[in-house]
Amino acid sequence: xxxxxxxxxxxxxxxxxxxxxxxxxxxxxxxxxxxxxxxxxxxxxxxxxxxxxxxxxxxxxxxxxxxxxxxxxxxxxxxxxxxxxxxxxxxxxxxxxxxxxxxxxxxxxxxxxxxxxxxxxxxxxxxxxxxxxxxxxxxxxxxxxxxxxxxxxxxxxxxxxxxxxxxxxxxxxxxxxxxxxxxxxxxxxxxxxxxxxxxxxxxxxxxxxxxxxxxxxxxxxxxxxxxxxxxxxxxxxxxxxxxxxxxxxxxxxxxxxxxxxxxxxxxxxxxxxxxxxxxxxxxxxxxxxxxxxxxxxxxxxxxxxxxxxxxxxxxxxxxxxxxxxxxxxxxxxxxxxxxxxxxxxxxxxxxxxxxxx
Amino acid sequence: xxxxxxxxxxxxxxxxxxxxxxxxxxxxxxxxxxxxxxxxxxxxxxxxxxxxxxxxxxxxxxxxxxxxxxxxxxxxxxxxxxxxxxxxxxxxxxxxxxxxxxxxxxxxxxxxxxxxxxxxxxxxxxxxxxxxxxxxxxxxxxxxxxxxxxxxxxxxxxxxxxxxxxxxxxxxxxxxxxxxxxxxxxxxxxxxxxxxxxxxxxxxxxxxxxxxxxxxxxxxxxxxxxxx
Numbered sequence: 001x002x003x004x005x006x007x008x009x010x011x012x013x014x015x016x017x018x019x020x021x022x023x024x025x026x027x028x029x030x031x032x033x034x035x036x037x038x039x040x041x042x043x044x045x046x047x048x049x050x051x052x053x054x055x056x057x058x059x060x061x062x063x064x065x066x067x068x069x070x071x072x073x074x075x076x077x078x079x080x081x082x083x084x085x086x087x088x089x090x091x092x093x094x095x096x097x098x099x100x101x102x103x104x105x106x107x108x109x110x111x112x113x114x115x116x117x118x119x120x121x122x123x124x125x126x127x128x129x130x131x132x133x134x135x136x137x138x139x140x141x142x143x144x145x146x147x148x149x150x151x152x153x154x155x156x157x158x159x160x161x162x163x164x165x166x167x168x169x170x171x172x173x174x175x176x177x178x179x180x181x182x183x184x185x186x187x188x189x190x191x192x193x194x195x196x197x198x199x200x201x202x203x204x205x206x207x208x209x210x211x212x213x214x215x216x217x218x219x220x221x222x223x224x225x226x227x228x229x230x231x232x233x234x235x236x237x238x239x240x241x242x243x244x245x246x247x248x249x250x251x252x253x254x255x256x257x258x259x260x261x262x263x264x265x266x267x268x269x270x271x272x273x274x275x276x277x278x279x280x281x282x283x284x285x286x287x288x289x290x291x292x293x294x295x296x297x298x299x300x301x302x303x304x305x306x307x308x309x310x311x312x313x314x315x316x317x318x319x320x321x322x323x324x325x326x327x328x329x330x331x332x333x334x335x336x337x338x339x340x341x342x343x344x345x346x347x348x349x350x351x352x353x354x355x356x357x
Numbered sequence: 358x359x360x361x362x363x364x365x366x367x368x369x370x371x372x373x374x375x376x377x378x379x380x381x382x383x384x385x386x387x388x389x390x391x392x393x394x395x396x397x398x399x400x401x402x403x404x405x406x407x408x409x410x411x412x413x414x415x416x417x418x419x420x421x422x423x424x425x426x427x428x429x430x431x432x433x434x435x436x437x438x439x440x441x442x443x444x445x446x447x448x449x450x451x452x453x454x455x456x457x458x459x460x461x462x463x464x465x466x467x468x469x470x471x472x473x474x475x476x477x478x479x480x481x482x483x484x485x486x487x488x489x490x491x492x493x494x495x496x497x498x499x500x501x502x503x504x505x506x507x508x509x510x511x512x513x514x515x516x517x518x519x520x521x522x523x524x525x526x527x528x529x530x531x532x533x534x535x536x537x538x539x540x541x542x543x544x545x546x547x548x549x550x551x552x553x554x555x556x557x558x559x560x561x562x563x564x565x566x567x568x569x570x571x572x573x574x575x576x577x578x579x580x581x582x583x584x585x
Contacts, residue, residue, distance in 0.1 A: 049482050072485040073493075079486035085479050089501040099487030125541075149488055 003059070004029075004153065004185060008045045010036035010052035017041050017052065017209040023202060025059060028178060028186040030196040032207030032228070039189045042206065043155050045241060046187060047079050048072040055218070058153055076107075078146030080156040084138035086130040092141055094124045099149035109150040116205050118181060119144045119174060136167030142176065147182075154178070154186045160195060175199055176356070193228065197221065197237050197277050198356040222325030224307045224317050229327060234315070235279035238325045242272045254353075258321025259299045263353045275356045280327035282351040289347055301326055303342050306335060316340065318348055362556055364533050368542035369558075375450070375538060376518040379457040380465075383514045384507070387465035388459065391506075392499070394466070395473035410463045417460060421527025424456050428528075448530050453538070456524040464513040472506025473499065508576055516569045520562065 007020040017038045023029040044050040048063065049072055056064040058077075063070045078099075086095045100112065116122055119140045124133055133141065139159055146154065146308040159175070160168045170248050176199060179187055190196050196203065197217070204214040205226060213226050218237045222229055239320060240254035240261065250265040254276060261276060268274060290298065301318035304325075309315050316328045326348055340346070394406055412420055423491040426435045428446040435445055446452035480502060482496040500507075529536030531545070539558055546555035 047486060049485070071490075072482075073488050073490050077486065079483075081479070083479075085483045087480060087483070087498060087502075089504075098484070098489075102488035102493070145487065155486075295386065 004046075004187070005057045006042075006046060006054070008042065008052040008054035008056075010041065010045065010050065010054075012041070014239050015041075017045070019206065019209065019211045021204045021211050023185060023187065023204065025185050025213075027201035027202060028188050028199050030200035030273050031187060031189045031193065031200040031204050031206060032193075032196050032200075035191055035236060036208075037206040038209040039191075039206050040157055041209075042187050043157050043187060046153075047077060047155055048075055049079075074119070076149070076273075078149055078151035078154045080139070080143050080146050080154070080159045082158045083162050084135070084142040084147075086133075086138055086141060088130060089123075090130070091128050092121075092130055092133070093128075095130060095141060096121070096125070096145050096148060098207055099145055103149055105263065107150055112148060115144045115147050118177075128136040132257055134167065136170040139163060139167070139171055143171075143174065146181040151310060152184055154182065154184055156186060157189045158191070161190075161192070172198070176216040190278055193231055194277075197235070198275070222317055222327060224305055224315060229280075229307075229315060229317075230309055233279055234327055235277050235282075236324070238276045238278060238324055239273060240276055242266065242268050242270050242274060245270070256321070256324060256325075258319075258324040260297075261299075261350065261353050262296045263355055266355060277356060278326060278350055279352075279354070282353075283326060283328035284349045284351065285316065285318075285328055285330060285334070285338065286347045286349060287340075287344075290349060293349065294334070295349045295351060297353065299326070299348045299350065301346055301348040303340060303344045303346060306340060308332065318346065320348065361554055364537070365542055365554060365558060367534055368434065368537050368539050369561075371450075371534065372539040375457060376515045378454050379450075379461060379518045380511055380515045381411060382454065382458050383461055383465040387462065387510060391466050391469035391473055392495075394470045407584075409466050412460050413463050417521065417523025418522065418527055420460060421456060421524040424452075424459070424524070424528050428452060428455070440564055447528055448532060450529075450535055453525060453529045453536055456528045457518045457521060460521060460524050461517045462515045465510040465515050468506045468509035468513065471502060472503035475506075476502045505576065507555055509573060512569055512573050516566060518544055520566065 003025045008017055010017040015038065018044050019038065031042055033039050036185040041050055045052045046056060048070065051069065054064065055066070063075055087098065090098065096112065100108065108274060116125070121141060121144055124137050124141060127133065130138060130141070131280065143159070160171060163171065188199060200217050202215070203217050203220040205212050205220065205228065209226070213220055213223065220226065222236055238256055240256035242252060243255040243260065244253040246252070247264060251262050252264070252266045254261045254263060254274060263276070266274065299320045301320045304317045304319055306314050307314050309329070312332055313329055314332050316330060318326045318328065320326050328348060368379070390409065394402060409458050425447055426432050429435045430445065434557045438444065438446055446455060476499065480498050481494050489497060521541065522544070525536065525538055525541060530542055531537050539562060543558045546552070546558065
C-alpha cells in the first residue's frame with residue numbers, strides 16, 4: 001500500500017491539533033489553511049519533529065503508532081524549512097553533502113551531479129560560503145540538500161514565504177518540475193492559494209487544527225461549501241494540452257475535454273500538458289450565445305450550484321464538458337435578471353486565463 | 358629592586374598548571390551541563406542554574422571554608438576519598454583543582470549555555486531531517502556553532518583560575534611547589550615587604566589579564582562580523 005495515512009492529536013498551549021488525512025503516493029499534496037490552522041505543526045508531526053499522539057504510515061511503513069515512534073533521523077524523508085537554514089559553519093558543498101554522507105551508498109538514488117545540474121548549483125558551490133548567497137539561492141541549496149538524502153517523501157514548509165517576489169519567481173519553476181523530476185510524494189504547506197493552484201495535485205484543507213476537506217485539487221477548489229471558493233482569487237484549475245499555435249495573432253489553443261481555450265502564445269510544444277487557472281471573477285455568464293463580443297473563450301456550461309456571497313455577490317459553480325468545474329462570481333442582480341438556477345445550460349465567457357507551467 | 362627567585366617561577370608554573378588542568382576539567386563538566394541547561398524543561402532547572410551561578414556571588418573564602426570542611430577528615434567527601442584510598446584533598450594540588458573547578462564553574466557554563474541557546478533548535482532539527490543521530494548532531498552542528506561560546510568559556514575559566522586567591526588560601530594553604538600559586542606568592546612578598554618581587558608578579562598578572570581580555574574582545578568582534 002503506497003500512500004500516506006496520518007492521524008495526529010496534539011495539545012499545545014492555546015492550540016489543539018486533531019487531524020487525519022490520506023495523501024496519494026504520487027504528486028504534490030498541499031496542506032492548505034490560514035496561519036494558525038496547524039498545517040506546519042502537522043508537517044512537523046509527519047517528520048517526527050513534533051511528538052503528537054496518533055499514527056503515521058508512509059508507503060506501507062509504520063513511522064508512528066501506539067507502540068513505536070521512529071525518530072526523525074531514521075525516517076527517509078527530505079524536509080525544506082521556511083528559511084533555508086543552511087549550516088553557517090559549512091561551505092555550500094558541505095551543506096549539500098551533509099545528508100548525502102549520512103545515507104548508505106546503496107541507498108543513494110539521487111546523484112550529486114544530477115541535483116547540481118537540475119537546480120543550477122554549480123556556480124553557487126564555487127562561492128563557498130552560504131552567507132554569500134541570496135535568499136533564493138540559499139533555498140535552492142536547501143532543496144538540493146534535502147533531495148540528496150534520496151528521500152521517499154519530501155516535506156516542504158512554505159519554502160517560498162520567506163522570499164521576495166523575485167526570488168519566488170526564481171524558485172517556482174523548480175518546484176513546478178518536482179512532479180516530473182521526482183517519483184516521490186511531496187507534502188507542501190502553504191497559505192497562498194495561487195501557489196497551491198500552481199503546484200499541487202491534491203489538497204488537504206485545514207482550519208483550527210482540523211482537516212475540513214481533502215481531495216483532488218480541481219474538485220476541492222470548486223467546492224462551494226469550502227472557504228477556498230470564497231477567496232478573492234478563487235477559481236478553477238484546468239489541465240489542458242497545447243493543440244495549436246497561431247503565429248498570426250500570437251495565440252495558442254489549449255484543448256481539454258470541456259472545450260478549447262485560446263491563450264497568449266506559449267513556448268511549450270504541441271501536445272504538452274499545461275495547467276491553466278481561471279479565476280471566478282474573470283468568468284461571466286450569458287444565457288444566449290453572445291455575438292459581437294471581444295471575448296474569445298466562450299464555453300458551454302451547465303450550472304450546478306449557486307451560493308450567496310455577501311449582500312451583492314453570488315458564486316456559481318458550473319460544469320463544462322464531462323466533469324470540469326468552472327467558477328464564476330457575478331452580482332446577485334445578474335443572477336435574478338438572467339433567472340439563473342441549477343441545471344440551466346449557459347455560456348461561460350472567460351475573460352482571462354492564467355497559465356502555470 | 359629585588360628580582361624573582363626560583364620559588365616565584367615555581368609559583369608561576371604551578372599557577373599555569375592549575376589553570377590548565379582546571380580549564381580542561383571545566384570544559385568536560387560545563388559542556389554537558391550547559392547543554393542540559395539550554396535544552397531541559399525540567400522544573401528543577403532553575404535550581405541547578407542558581408547553584409551553578411552561586412560562586413559568582415559568595416565570597417571565595419566562604420566557598421573555600423565549606424570545601425575544607427567537606428573534604429576534611431570529618432567531611433563527607435573526605436571520608437569518601439579516604440575510603441577510596443585517595444587520601445585527603447585539602448593542602449594538595451588535587452584539592453586546589455577541585456576548588457578551582459567549582460569556583461570557576463559559572464564562568465565556563467554560562468558562555469557555553471548562551472551559545473547553545475542562541476543557536477536555537479532549528480539547526481539541530483535540520484540535521485535530524487538529514488539523517489544525523491543525536492550524538493552526530495551535537496558534534497557536527499552544536500559544537501561548531503557554539504565555538505565562540507567555548508572560546509569565551511576557555512579564556513574566562515583560565516583567567517579566573519589564575520587570579521584566584523581566597524579559595525586557594527582556605528583550601529591549599531601555602532606549600533611551595535604544591536599549593537603556593539601566584540596570588541599567594543604575591544601576598545607572601547607583600548607580607549615580607551619585598552615590594553619589588555611583588556611588583557614583578559603583580560604587574561605580570563595585570564599584563565596577562567589585559568592580554569586575555571583584549572583577545573576575548575578581538576575574537577568576539579571577529580565573530581559578530583561573521584554572523585552578520
